[in-house]
Amino acid sequence: MVETRDSAEDPPEFRAALDALRRATTRSELVLTEIPSPSSNLAPYAVALAADVSPSGHASDSELGTGRFILLHDPEEPDAWGGAFRIVCFAQAPLETDMGTDPFLADVAWSWLVDGLASRCARYSSPSGTATRIISTGYGELARQG
Structure with missing residues (x-):
């Protein structure tokens, strides 16, 4: 650590x-x-x-x-x-583009967090947050990056 x-x-x-x-x-x-x-x-x-x-x-x-x-x-x-x-x-x-456009991605990301906390028996209160996705399109030299 x-x-x-x-x-x-x-x-x-x-x-x-x-x-x-x-x-x-x-x-x-x-x-x-x-x-x-x-x-x-x-x-x-x-x-x-x-x-x-x-x-x-x-x-x-x-x-x-x-x-x-x-x-x-x-x-x-x-x-x-x-x-x-x-x-x-x-x-x-x-992420792959098709995964990034999935309308349930934000819900899945939040559930990963909450499930991860539960799997470690983490104690917490007042959970809050946002899940943001950004989909980019690259051109020229950046075309390979999406």
């Missing part, structure tokens, strides 16, 4: 969450890297990770898939959060 920030000044709850992130097991083709956290106006404590699906382990965004995982902690428990922690995730992966 990736080494994450560690400060004795962090609240015990946040340090425990960082420790849990360090102990997490991931798939072998997933490369995790700590990246700069969002500004402190989102939360007083945060850690951000980049994830790339990459057999070669290159550092840039992967053509196979890329994502971000941001753990926010605010001991003041903002009302909109429903608790002291909030997780923000972003995932991007290339």
